[in-house]
Amino acid sequence: MRTLWDREMQAEVESIESMASPARLELARRVIAWTVSVLPVESAALLDSDAGEWVRSAVRMIDAAAEGLEVSEDDVDEIEDELLELADDMDYVPLWQLFNGLVYAVGVSSTEMGGQTTVEILSACYDVVRDCEDLPESVEPEAEEVVLAREMANDRCRAAIERQRAFVREAGV
Template identity: 50%
Template sequence: MVAEAALLEQLSPTARLKLVLEVIDDTIASLPEGVEQLLVGEAGATVEAAIRSIRAAVSGSEPEELADEVGDELLELADDFDLMPLWQLFMGIFYCVGVEASETSSDLARETLAALYDGVRDSEDLPEFPVGTAEDVVLAVEMANERCLRAIVRQKELIREAAGVS
């Protein structure tokens, strides 16, 4: 992901937010059915409102007046024990709500992409590792998981596409 991190730096702020929006959409579409069912009712409506706000920012609109309210609702959802498999997804979306496209830093994009990947990982039934477990051990387990591997590959593809690199 080192090469992709450098490409992320080269993107314009607006291109970064557009990329993040694509990864949000891709992440939601890749959720397992049981986890996806958690995005009904209030949770789904809040996520949809947040995504509309981000889409508006990508298209050049000023952040919506309700962005703070939507952000607060995302934080509440992230703290809801019943929605725990989605807390990283909620946080990743939260990072971008109310952000103007022209102010999307590479740090914000990286942090958001990491949270969205963590959301995919958390939706899978992977083993818990004790603190201090070697990173290569954890990564090997994640790479052996089809959904996690797909998320990693897809994020890299989307970054390369946004940068115009094949």
């Protein structure tokens, strides 16, 4: 089932595909940072643990790559493994897409960031916002429009779409 992000970000996805790799990595970096900064208090509190340290390590690694620095493959593997474990941990359910989005970005150099990878990161970041809002799960065969209407009615979901659109516009300049 499509999400509001899938429906609303089609033009931006096309724009991302045409960007240079360094611009894509910078875009992903900015969206990830923004997403972490707007987590609701109860979700942000989940990062006051080892999970937060792994998120900060991943963000530092993405920052280093955006600055053109080399990162250790061993460090990449360790961070990816920890983030994947966190994504499966029921204690961190609202943040599982954040961990997945970080896995997509960790270890990718500024010359290797692909369009589809960037799209996956942005979509995962939107999903974090949606998941933190604890919107009701879709019940089959509930109409897709009902699910999309729930997301559209949510202020944080709409704000995430608008902010990501702005980031894409800024990156495409």
